[in-house]
Amino acid sequence: MSGALAGIRVLDWTNYQLGPAATMMLADMGADVIKIENREIGDLGRITVGKLLKQTIGIDSDRNFYFETYNRNKRSVTIDLKMAGGREILYRLVEKSDALVTNVRLDAAAKLGADYETLAKINPRLVYAHASGYGAKGPASTKPGFDALGLARSGVMDALAPAGMPPQWPTGAIGDQIGGTLLSYSVLAGLVCAQRTGRGQMVSTSLLGSCMWVEQLNVNATLMLNQEQPKFDRTKTGNPIYNFYQCQDGRWIFFALFQSDRHWPDFCAAAGVQHLQDDPRFAKAAAREENCQELIRLLDQVFLTKPSSEWVSRFNAYHDLVFDLISPLSNLATDPQVLANGYAIDFEHPHYGTTKMLGFPISFDGTPVEMRRAAPDLGQHTEEVLVDVCGYTRDEVRDFRERRVI
Numbered sequence: 304m305s306g307a308l309a310g311i312r313v314l315d316w317t318n319y320q321l322g323p324a325a326t327m328m329l330a331d332m333g334a335d336v337i338k339i340e341n342r343e344i345g346d347l348g349r350i351t352v353g354k355l356l357k358q359t360i361g362i363d364s365d366r367n368f369y370f371e372t373y374n375r376n377k378r379s380v381t382i383d384l385k386m387a388g389g390r391e392i393l394y395r396l397v398e399k400s401d402a403l404v405t406n407v408r409l410d411a412a413a414k415l416g417a418d419y420e421t422l423a424k425i426n427p428r429l430v431y432a433h434a435s436g437y438g439a440k441g442p443a444s445t446k447p448g449f450d451a452l453g454l455a456r457s458g459v460m461d462a463l464a465p466a467g468m469p470p471q472w473p474t475g476a477i478g479d480q481i482g483g484t485l486l487s488y489s490v491l492a493g494l495v496c497a498q499r500t501g502r503g504q505m506v507s508t509s510l511l512g513s514c515m516w517v518e519q520l521n522v523n524a525t526l527m528l529n530q531e532q533p534k535f536d537r538t539k540t541g542n543p544i545y546n547f548y549q550c551q552d553g554r555w556i557f558f559a560l561f562q563s564d565r566h567w568p569d570f571c572a573a574a575g576v577q578h579l580q581d582d583p584r585f586a587k588a589a590a591r592e593e594n595c596q597e598l599i600r601l602l603d604q605v606f607l608t609k610p611s612s613e614w615v616s617r618f619n620a621y622h623d624l625v626f627d628l629i630s631p632l633s634n635l636a637t638d639p640q641v642l643a644n645g646y647a648i649d650f651e652h653p654h655y656g657t658t659k660m661l662g663f664p665i666s667f668d669g670t671p672v673e674m675r676r677a678a679p680d681l682g683q684h685t686e687e688v689l690v691d692v693c694g695y696t697r698d699e700v701r702d703f704r705e706r707r708v709i
Contacts, residue, residue: 306333307670311494312692314339314396314403315377316417318347320450320476321434321510322406323373324483329404329490330376331663331672337396337688338374338679342381342709345681346370366654366678372661373483374678380689381682381709384415388708395693397422401497402430402490409433410445419505429503430493434486438509450476453510462521466534482513541592543599544570547629554611555629556618563588569621574605650674685709 311334315326323338323346330336340346348370383389397403403422405412412418419431433439436448437456451472454460459478460470489506497503515522521532540546544566547557560566564587571580579585579601584594591598606614611628618624630638636659641647645662652658654677663672689695689709703709 305670306331306672307667308332308334309670311335311402312337312400313490314400316403316405316407317434318406319351320348320369320373320479321482321486322404323348324480325432325434325486325490326377326404327373327375328484328487328663331674332667333670333672336377337400337684337692338377338379339384339393339396340379340381340681342383342682342707345379345381346374348373349681371678375660376673376675377679378684378688379679379682380685382685383708384417386706386708388703388706390416392689392693392703392708393417394422394425395695396688397425397429399692400426400429401494402432402503404432404434404486404490406434408435408445408447409439423503423505427502428497430490430497431503431505432486432490432493433505433507434482435507435509437511439507448510450478450510453478453482453514457511457514457518458522459514459518462518462532464534466536466539477517478510478514481517482508482510485513485516538599539596540599541595542588543591543595543602546599546602548602548606550606550611550614551608552610552612556606556611556614557627557629559625563591566624567591569624573618573621573624574602575617576601576605648674650677652677682709 308329311329313326313329313334313336315323315336315338317323317326317338326334326336326338338346344350349367380392382392384393405417407417409418413421419429419433422429422431435444436452437443437446454472454477455470457478460472463471463473485508489508493504493506524532537546542560542563544558544560544563547555549555558570560570567585567588568580571577579598583590585591585598609617615628618626635641635647638647645666646664647659648662649657650660660674665672686697686700689700689703690697695703700709
């Protein structure tokens with residue numbers, strides 16, 4: 304069965320993560336994503352990250368988990384856009400496509416004749432989606448940026464740091480991930496508008512804007528109140544049952560009991576601290592807030608007396624108590640809830656065999672998401688695309704190859 308975006312063709316002129324993450328989402332939903340790569344080295348994510356982390360996916364090749372993650376379900380073509388023949392191929396692809404996604408700097412794209420103004424003349428319906436470090440306008444608009452810098456300038460690193468601690472840099476490039484998600488969102492909105500009006504447009508986002516968006520509540524509170532929001536300190540939080548505690552086996556359990564007075568009796572029963580329920584220091588929410596440090600100190604001692612599995616069993620007996628264990632990423636591969644929803648899947652990789660990968664976070668009952676193909680080899684589909692999409696003959700493709708255009 305075809306995906307929701309079947310029939311949509313997207314050109315992916317991106318490197319590393321933010322851009323590839325956006326086009327991967329579109330590809331997962333059924334779009335025909337054609338990845339345009341440098342004919343010599345390809346997407347820098349093919350080589351840089353694998354060498355940096357020294358982590359391949361277990362086979363004797365240059366394949367690495369980073370490139371595999373963000374380039375599944377795509378086709379790869381190699382083109383030298385510095386050559387006139389390369390630009391000719393690009394322009395023919397643009398004629399046949401609905402969108403182009405890039406995180407190449409705008410001045411570099413213009414030098415190659417691949418800017419929005421040039422391509423819109425070829426295909427007025429084209430949605431040209433651009434991602435940058437800091438946004439299309441302003442004094443830093445041409446400044447290069449990577450994930451960490453977006454997290455730094457947006458305030459995310461500072462917001463993640465507990466009170467009294469230095470800024471925290473989360474692993475996994477989450478700035479690029481949310482940036483890619485918003486970039487794919489912009490492509491979809493642009494496509495809907497083009498279908499309605501017959502005109503494409505340039506849409507853009509940035510690491511800075513995306514990272515600010517992911518912490519929207521904190522940012523808006525600070526903007527509206529003109530003051531920084533207080534840092535979280537688990538030893539002093541005003542609602543001790545909206546907090547996390549370490550168990551005997553080292554696991555942590557998080558309670559999200561926002562309606563403190565409503566849940567306090569059941570919490571005390573499950574935790575075996577009924578003697579604290581009517582203690583004047585803790586009987587009401589206001590009293591618990593006033594004496595939060597003492598209550599947290601007592602609960603820290605209580606939770607260290609039993610392993611996490613026993614605590615889960617005890618608290619599960621009270622269905623209104625909202626809690627969960629804090630899990631390491633390694634637990635996700637066997638988490639029954641993750642597997643039941645397809646958030647982690649088994650994929651038959653053509654080179655690696657059965658391997659687990661992150662699934663798609665959205666389900667469609669009529670047009671399900673599929674893992675159709677692994678990340679492509681460099682230029683794997685060049686001839687296929689030039690013949691089937693662009694309409695070149697195989698002799699013309701051979702000529703391009705001999706002239707080192709492809």
